[in-house]
Amino acid sequence: MLEKLRELRDLNGKLVLITAASSGLGKLVAYEMAMRGANVVLCARNLTALRKVADKCKEISQTNSYVVELDVSDPDAIDRQLSHILQDIGPVDVLINSAGFGIFEPFQNFEMDKAENMFRVNVLGLMYVTQRIAQQMIKSGRGHIFNIASVAGKIATPKSSIYSATKFAVIGFSNALRLELRPLGVQVTTVNPGPMDTNFFRRTPESSKYFDSVKFLALSPEKVAHQITNAVGYTRREINAPLYMEAIHRGYEWFPTLGDRLASSPLFNRK
Template sequence: MKKNLVTLTDKVVFITGASTGLGEQIAYEAAKKGAVVILSARRADLLLHVKATCEKYSGKKAYAFPMDVSDPEQVKQVITEIYQTVGVVDVLVNNAGFGHFEEALTFDMDIAERMFRVNVLGLMYVTQLVAVEMAERHQGHIINIASQAGKMATPKSSIYSASKFAVIGYSNALRLELKPLNIFVTTVNPGPIETNFFGIADESGTYLEKVGNYVLDAEIVAGRIVALMGTARRELNMPALLEVAGKFYMLFPRIGDYLAGNLFNNK
């Protein structure tokens, strides 16, 4: 497999949504590999804790920039500051996002708009600004955290799935556009991960218990993501059961609808 980066040592890895959950674990795994880690999220207090831990793992200075990806002016300001204070970005991980499980007919559309501004438009704002600089150097790797929900939608995930379908579609076209510039684009499609994501998404508090057989460990997922940094890997799908189900869904959509509405309907 073609390598863009030989090693992560001293490479700059910029992670959005890095204050908790999967983003936090990606930051730790990258720091353990010797990367210079840049962290962003809305919660400055949590970022400082992650920053200190990254510095302990890497023995290098890490950076924390509070940022709301849904605010394009704030994104521009922060990324300009990153270039001025840290330098170029070798790997961008677009991890910022949130979900909310509710039926489409009763979904609060203010939440839907916010979700698209964070999950989709925010990812696009950050990507465009970072990719322009990568294009000048003809080198870089963009990793977009999507979801198995963007492969196979299930009841009560209509809005969240729509946002992740958008991320996958954007990533697929972006990959083709940036390939001649030697910039890799990888889409990561995890199933449910045991993080605080579900504290917001699942008001019932029972979803993770219902899907316990294929709940992922954030540290393991983060390790897989960091291991593919600098490679031309197109997608990472986890767990294997949902990867197979997603392919089955595409090949046999009627049966896929049955599975999505019954076997995988746990919200």
């Protein structure tokens, strides 16, 4: 089975499906994949922005770029659009589950309809897409799934209770799924980035204020996109960026009381 997975290291002509491809990390992954010769299926709600990304992908490498309107919070839309992709475009070799959003507010004031929506997008939508594409990958005997989680799924901090809960769920789901799918030729890699300089934190004034306070720690999303693309076809369990955040996570596991104190310190409590 690993031999078939290795075939994906040459992305030329392979089909890569990316959710939330209209902006942020998803967009940059699309550019990286196109640069390596992949045909990309770009999914998001914003068709105008998607078409611009598709045009740029074609400009980069003259590969095929497909635009599919998709709201991952809508199971019926997922079923309908993925059926279209698999029947009319072709089998997916690589899936990038990039859709997700965060709202950073104290839990006691958090509106639960927003919490439900965050779980529907960040967790359930990812699961719906993954299940359908994984079924096809199993039939093909190969595939690689990247689930974009977050360092917040390993290190929880104040005002990230709901967001961290969704990302803890993504990591737990991915860890179990990896064990199920690897014997079938499908690799699952979890991507856990820290804050990145994208529009992710521009959804609300509170999130923008938080990002401004930690901007000095922000990752280059281009670098993360490059790491994801380079991991295709390899049995890599996780991509953690920056590496010092993974070191902090390991220390947190060994010294949880100290970890709680640090997570509550001004450095991590700037939201």
